[in-house]
Amino acid sequence: MNEKSMKTGGELIVEYLIDEGVKFAFGIPGHGCLGLTDAFYRNKDKIQVIQPKQEMAGVHMAVGYYRVCGKPLVVFTSxxxxxxxxxxxxxDAFVDSMPVLVITGDTHVHMRGVGVLQEIERKKDSAMPRIIEPVVKRQFELAHVDQVPKVMQRAFNLMMTGRRGPVHIDLPMDIQCAPCYIPLPDPMHRKTLARPRVDPEFIKEAVSMLMNAKRPVLWLGVVVVSSEAFSEVKELAEFVGMPVLTSMMAQDAFPNDHPLFAYATGSKGTKCGIQVSRKADVVLALGTRFADESTCSYKKGVAWNFGPKKEDTRLIQVDIDPHEIGKNYPVDIGIIGDIKAVCRDMLDDLKKTHAKRDYSVMEYFKEIQQYRGEWQQFIQDWAKCDLEPVMISCVLKEVREFLERDAIVVTSSGNVQAQIIQEFEFYEPHTNITAGGFSTMGYTLPAALGAKLAAPNKQVIGLVGDGDFMMTMQELHTAKQLNLNVVLVVLNNAAWMAITDLQRAVYGSERGYATEFFDEKGEIYTPNFAQIAEGFQIWNRRISRNEEIKPALQGAFAQAGPAVIEIMVNRDPNHSGSPAWG
Incomplete structure (x- = not known):
């Protein structure tokens, strides 16, 4: 055998990552990934290893990167x-259909079951992969180094085709260092580049149903974003003259200042959105799961009116994954296909068979404008910006006015996220980065770092509650290491206030237990997060008044590196969040 052609398992993995265009790897080296780490060292001029301070954060960083540029990254662990x-x-990535490759070290193949350091083996030898299996699209457990080339190719194809999602490779320590003489496959010779399309008869049927509707609605989910179907959905909405509703993760799929945009529906949605969705006679749903929060827990007549009766709303559901078709509501037309391709086919059929509507003269459009105006007035009246501490609503208003149209905004679970759905406008694709169906806390800071790596020339801001921030605030260390100008706005109300507000809504205004941060005397306790940022040698400000927000933002974005703005926000139940509508 030719020794020059020999590569270790670890080297094969790293070289394949480079061939796939992977620029960054997030990982914390340990004895269980020593061989893989050394392979990264040998290729350090081609791929940069970034050190998250906790492995969960590394996954969030990779997802934040993908959400902005559409390219998957790798996370490696011991x-x-x-x-x-x-x-x-x-x-979080699995529920939201986000691709990321996670490679974890494991016990030597020949030592499985002996109970080596950090092995779990009482019920099954090297059982750790069983813990990860439910939350990945596919899992590979390698038993021989010759498997590496094919597994790497399959992992990338699976991540990026069909319903996208994370893939896990369990990589024993001996395979990382074992010699292999099998050449790597060319990634381009194994990829599926075509977009799945649908039978034309179903396109014609869907087009006919839409054009015969009196109150059609276009409902967008996050798959619209991953499919890059932005121009198609905009053209489709304008051709038919139908209002557009978006899920939480798809707010950036359609320009929010467009006159056909009708905000979000559901319990965390808007009054405008609910009025539109429950009065629809036909809904074209693109890449959405119809989750409980966007359906008001499926109670008929609140957010939606789907059903078998003649007077019920008709549903055309399009998704890349057959698992979602008809799962939560009965469908009249179920279409499995790529969102961008299906929308393009619908537009082609529409242009052949129908004239484009002038929606500006339609009574339906005028009704939508009334709903939009009423909602915008409500938000304006809701925000009491003379209060101190300031309301979150006022922070969002000041931030939106300050940011550029293509600025990237990152959020996690909590009141901040809920209010962004109702009050914050997005104008460009790939600018709304948020934790979705798994509602993960601790997502904002690491995902914002990943987003900035993907778009170094764009403004990137993380809007995060204090309870959320404390779950991953160690990643300020990573931010400073990389010297990325990510601005983190910590909205401090000394609580997990979203749950406090929920307890009060369910059990009464006096309730609120184990969700607020008190000291041993029963008084509100909070760290000074600005001083914590100072400890990381990061620019910081601590403010509490509305007029201080824009000067702080100006100072933060003027920095070469990261910045933290801690804003003390109102804790009063009347001003701590925003109302639920369903």
Missing amino acids: IGPGAINTTIGLA
Whole structure:
């Protein structure tokens, strides 16, 4: 055999990552990934290793990067605790259909079951992959180094085709260092580049149903974003003259200042959105799961009116994954296909068979404008910006006015996220980066770092509650290491206030237990997060008044590196969040 052609398993993996165009790898080295780490060292001029301070954060960084530029990255960990730390990040990525490759070290193949350091083996030898299996699209457990080339190719294809999602490779320590003489496949010779299309008869049927509708609605989910169907959905809405509703993760799929934009529906949505959705006679749903929060827990007549009766709303549901078709509502036309391709086919058929509507003269359009105006007036009246501490609503208003149209905004679970759905406008694709169906806390800061790596010339801001921030605030260290100008706005109300507000809504205004941060005397306790940022040598400000927000933003974005703005926000139940509508 030719020794020059020999590569270790670790080297094969890293070289394939480079061939796929992967620029960054997030990882915490340990004894369980020593061989793989050394392979990264040998290729350090081609791929940069970034050190998250907890493995979950590394997954969030990779997802933040993908959400902005559409390219998957890799996370690598050691055996045991390091591997298991990825599970929350993987679950978040899996539920939201986000591709990321996670490679975890594991026990030597010939030593499985002996109980080596950090092995879990009482019920099954090297059982750690069982913990990860439910939260990945596919899992590979390698038993021989010759499997590496094919597994790497399959992993990337699976991540990026069909319903996208994370893939896990369990990589034993001996395979990382074992010699292999099998050449790597050319990634381009194994890819599926065509977009799945649908039978033309179903396109014609859907077009006919839409054009015969009196109150059609276009409902967008996050798959519209991953399919890059932005121009198609905009043209489709304008051709038919139908209002557009978006899910939480798809707010950036349609320009929010467009006159056909009708905001979001559901319990965390808007009054405008609910009025539009429950009065629809035909809904074209693109890449959405119809989750409970966007349906008001499926109670008929609140957000939606789908059903078998003649007077019920008709549903055309399009998704890349057959698992979602008809899962939560009965469908009249179920279409499995790529969102961009299906929309393009619908537009082609529409242009052959119908004239484009002048929606500006339609009574339906005028009704939508009334709903939009009423909602915008409500938000304006809701925000009491003379209060101190300031309301979150006022912070969002000041931030939106300050940011450029293509600025990237990152959020996680909590009141901040809920209010952004109702009050914050997005204008460009890939600018709304938020934790979705798994509702993960601790997502904002690491995802914002990933977003900035993907778009170094764009403004990137993270809007995060204090309870959320404390789950991953160690990643300020990573931000400073990379010297990325990510601006983190910490909205401090000394609580997990979204749950406090929920307890009050369910059990009464006096309720609120184990969700607010008190000291031993029963008084509100909060760290000074600006001083914590100072400890990381990061520019910071601590403010509480509305007029201080824009000067702080100006100072933060003027920095070469990261910045933290801590804003003390109102804790009063009347001003701590925003109302639910369903």
